[in-house]
Amino acid sequence: MSALESGLDSGLEPDAGPLDPAAFRARFPMLRRTTHLGSCSLGAPSTDVVESIGAMFGALAGTVSPWPEWEVATEDARSAFAAHVGAKPADIALVPHATQGAYQAVSTVDLVRRPRLVVSAEDFPTIAHVALAQRQSGAEVVFVPGGEVEEVVRGYAEAIDARTSMVFLPSATFLRGMRLPVARIAALAHAVGARVFVDAYQSVGVEPVDVAAWDVDYLVAGSQKYMLGVPGLAFLYVRPELAHERDPLLTGWFGRIDPDAFDPYTLDFADGARRLETGNHAVPAAYAAGAALRLLERAGPERVRRHVAALTERAAALLTEAGETLAGPSEPADRGAHLALCDPDPQALSAWLVSRDIRIAPRGAFARISFHYFNNEDDVDLVCAQIRAYREPGGR
Incomplete structure (x- = not known):
């Protein structure tokens, strides 16, 4: 029996229907006292996630070994993510974060034969750092x-x-919350035989993601942001028919054909995405991710995207009317789930909002204001009003 079937991890009935934004919001108790607008950095905790981690500790405190139950919960999380992005469980490797996912992918290509790595200057820096580190292997x-x-x-x-x-x-x-046309860029890469690695940390959970429609070779997303889990786990999709030119250099017992063989003399590699795994997974994060993904499925990616886009546009209009400057794309369809507000001291603005129980996510020169399915128009109006108050003489 899976963790979902046991009813221990999320409290969600298997045949429960869709959730509207109000019903979804009700599963996040912290929203009764805090306006959470920082999911681009860290998601809000739902009752489903809290109960799932409680179930993990319940298994730990039992009279038998918790490992079999923990393994079921981990595989449930893998399956839930696979379904969320249109893949099969065998196509998903569990890694601790995007950094390791990017390294595992690039370590399998022949940089002598094809040395060029193309990186976005606007992706999270860890991706560029992984690419730059490959220069010692001849990468350009x-x-x-x-x-x-x-x-x-x-x-x-x-x-x-x-x-x-x-x-x-x-x-x-x-940073700027700009959505890119992944399929178009993937087509450019595939036309010359290059592989495509997508960082979807800022997409999974707030818009439909389909690895087949995007036609990507790798995709990584972590559990702690819009996926509404906790830190410690990322999911790495690997195209099933992809032929790796080299075996990964970073490996461990979970990357073996039979991890339970405990054979120190044999270095074989599992089929599919699991060949890129290393060691034990973050069990609490796996429990949380499984519960959060099932909650998101009840919300529905298309409904979430429409709801979030409406809130983003409302906030953009109010902030612009108030004279604020936004650094994101000019076209509404190109905006993701957060706005990048220009500010001379985003940390100070964030601290002022926190004192009023509003949480945003400052980064660099921007105060990022992000939205999820649990947010509503009152949240938008409140943060915009408080930013206006902050700008007023003596407002700080």
Whole structure:
């Protein structure tokens, strides 16, 4: 029996129907006292996630070994993520974060034969750091500059050539909240035989993600942001028919054909995505991710996207009318789930809002204001009103 079937992890009935935004919001008790607008950094905790971690500790405190139950919960999380992005469980590797996912992918390509790695300057820096570290293996790293969507697409077109082995791109940028046309850029890469690695941390949970429709080779997403889990776990999709030129250099017992063989002399590699796994998974994060993903499925990715887009546009209009400057894309359809508000001291603005029980996510020169399915128009109006108050003389 799976963790979901046992009813211990989420409290969700298997045949329960869809959740509207109000019913979804009711599963997040912290929202009774806090306006959470920082999911682009860390999601809010739901009762489902809290109960799931309680179930994990319940298994730990039992009279028998918790490992069999923990393994079931981990596989449930793998299956839930696979279903969420249109893949099969065998196509998903469990890794601790995007950094390891990116390294595992790039470690399997022949950088002598095709040395070029193409990276977005607007992706989270860890992706670029992984690429730059490959220069000691002969890699040539080319950065695609930021700009409006069409400018970015042209940048990828100019950077990708027959020497390119891998193209890295975010589905939505972590700073400016810009959605990229993943399928279009993937087509540019595949036309010259390059592989495509997508960082979907800022997309999974707030918009439909379909690895087949996007036609990507790798996709990574972590559990702690819009996926509404906790830190410690990321899911790495690997195209099932992908032929790796090399075995990964970073490996461990979970990457073996039979981990339970405990054979120190044999280095074989499992089929599919699991060959890129290393050691034990973060069990609490797996419990939380499984519960959160099932909750998100009840909300429905299409409904979530429409709801979030409406809130984002309302906030953009109110902030612009108040004279604020937004750094994101100009076209509403190109906006992700957060706005990047320009501010001379985003940390100070964030601290002032926190004192009023409003949580945003400052990064660099921007105060990021993000929205999820549990947010509503009152949240938008409140944060915009408080930012106006902050700007007033003596408001601080």
